[in-house]
Amino acid sequence: MTTDDDARPRTDAVTASAQLHEAASAARRVAVEGSASASAWLTGLAAASAMYLAALGWFSRSEEDPILGVSLTFAAVLGALSVVHLRRVRASSLGFSRRFGMAVGAWGAVFSISLTLGLLVFPGSVAFFAIAGAATAAPPLWGSVRELVVVRA
C-alpha cells in the first residue's frame, strides 16, 4: 500500500542538510549576481556626479553654454550607465529595491541641495563645488559598498 508520504521524496537528516546547504548557496549566488551590477551603477553615479559638480565650479553663472555642455554630458553618462546596468542585471537580491531607493534618494537630495546652493549662492566657487561633489558622491558610494560587502557577506 502506498500512502501520501510514500509518494513524496523521503526527507531524512542527510537530505534535509543537503537542501539547507542548497538554499544557502542559492542565496549567495543571487547576492553575488545582483550586487555586481548594482554596485557598478552606484559607483558610476558617484563618480559622474562628483566630476559634474567639480566641473561646475569652474564656470560663473553667466557661462551658460559650458554649463549646458557639462550638464548634457553628465546626463548622457547617466543614461549610458543605466542602459548597461539594465542589460546586465539578471537578479536583484532580497531588499535591493529598498536599499537602492535609499541610496539614490539620498543622492538626489544632496545633489539637489548642492546644485541649488552652488548655482545661486556660490557660483564659480571651486572649493564649494569640490566639497559638494564629495558630499554628493557619498550616498551612492555607501550604497555600492553595502551591496558588495554587506549583501555578499
Added chain:
Amino acid sequence: MPDRPTADHPRHRLDPLLQRPVPFSIAALLAAADEAEFAFVRDAIQLSDSTLSKQAAALESAGYVSVRKGYLGKIPRTWLSMTPSGRAAFAAHLEALRQIAG
C-alpha cells in the same frame, strides 16, 4: 499505546510541492531575490526552458511565484519573483528541514 504516526514529526510540516527537487531549487533562488530573470534561474539550476516553464507554472498555480513579462528594448524578458505566501511557505519548509537535520 496505539501504533500510529504522530503528526508532531517535522516531516509533516514539509511542503509537498517544495519537497520536489526542482521546485525547491527554484524557490531557494527566488526566496533570496526581489526578482530574478527567467534565464538566470534556468542557468543556475541547469534546466531547459520548457522544464523551467512547467515548474514555474506549477509554483505560480500554487500561489508561490509570480511571473512578469516585459521588454528591454525589443528583447522580451521574463522575470520571476516569490509571492508573500510563497516566502512564508518556503520559510516554514526550511524550518522543518532544520528540525529534521537536527
